Amino acid sequence: MGGYWESHSGDITSIRFNFQKGNMFASGDVTGMINIFDINQTDEDEALLTTLNCEDSVSKMTWFKKNEKMDFLAITTHSETLQVFEAEEDKDKQQSYTFSRKSVAHSIRRLSQEHVFVIDVIENQDQGFLLLAGSNYEKNKCLRFSVFKSKKLKPYINLPLDVSNRGHVRSCVELPGGLGYVTGSEGGILDLWKPGATAKEESLKFSSKKKAQRSKPY
Structure with a gap:
């Protein structure tokens, strides 16, 4: 083109x-x-x-x-x-x-900005957009949404994340029809989050398998 x-x-x-x-x-x-x-x-x-x-x-x-x-x-x-x-x-x-990073930390109710990292932004028809951010503070790791409303970032949703063996969560997508969200982490784990659920769905882990090498190209 x-x-x-x-x-x-x-x-x-x-x-x-x-x-x-x-x-x-x-x-x-x-x-x-x-x-x-x-x-x-x-x-x-x-x-x-x-x-x-x-x-x-x-x-x-x-x-x-x-x-x-x-x-x-x-x-x-x-x-x-x-x-x-x-x-x-x-x-x-x-x-x-x-x-600023300090403002993002405040929007997810964290006091220490140096542990806070931004993950993704999700367009939201009702709210403009949601910002997903987390904190890797060892004693209290968290994963939370804030909402952009009235020109400010405000606390919105807490995701009760079991952070063991995940590494940083790096991306997030919204499922069509408002059915929930999927987050992906450096540990190769996808988590499915559903509105109103009492606990998150069991995550899916993709294991990397080495392919057997062939001695011939066919």
């Missing part, structure tokens, strides 16, 4: 399509630059709709709605912060919010 070659100077770390506008996607890089493109345009200058700068290395991005508009981006960074941008072409109308 073509490509855009000049818009990023640093390594690209995240790309996310706006699922309500299939022609629009955002790309972020290690320098903090975020470009929003219209892939209906083959010329790069015309395809580049706007450029944002979060001044930090981009980890993940999620589009979400606010006031019925799905032109907002929630961006997590490699320094465990969260930034929110309105993807307006007119920069004078852009809104932005920044949440």
